Amino acid sequence: MKRTEEFIEPLLDTIDGAARRLGVGRSTIYELIKGKQLELVKLGRSTRIPVDSIVSLVERLRANT
Numbered sequence: 001m002k003r004t005e006e007f008i009e010p011l012l013d014t015i016d017g018a019a020r021r022l023g024v025g026r027s028t029i030y031e032l033i034k035g036k037q038l039e040l041v042k043l044g045r046s047t048r049i050p051v052d053s054i055v056s057l058v059e060r061l062r063a064n065t
Contacts (some may be wrong), residue, residue, distance in 0.1 A: 001011070005008050005027055009051065009052055010051065011050060011052075012041060012043070012048035012049065012050055012051065013028070013048060013049050013050075013051055013054065014046075014047075014048060014049075015029050015047060015049065017049075018038070018049045018054055021023055022054065022057075022058075032057065033049075037060075038054065039053040051061055
């Protein structure tokens with residue numbers, strides 16, 4: 001019997017993960033955070049970006065083109 005596991009999309013991403021998703025560098029992610037275009041969440045000592053914040057940014061960018 002083969003064991004299958006359901007993949008669950010994470011709700012939060014790292015700075016590096018967000019940069020990979022958007023195809024930009026870390027410095028661009030920090031600029032977007034500073035400009036309040038991306039939300040930042042602190043979870044203990046970890047810094048994360050909500051995935052829905054990344055998706056919202058892309059939707060806003062698409063709407064403005």
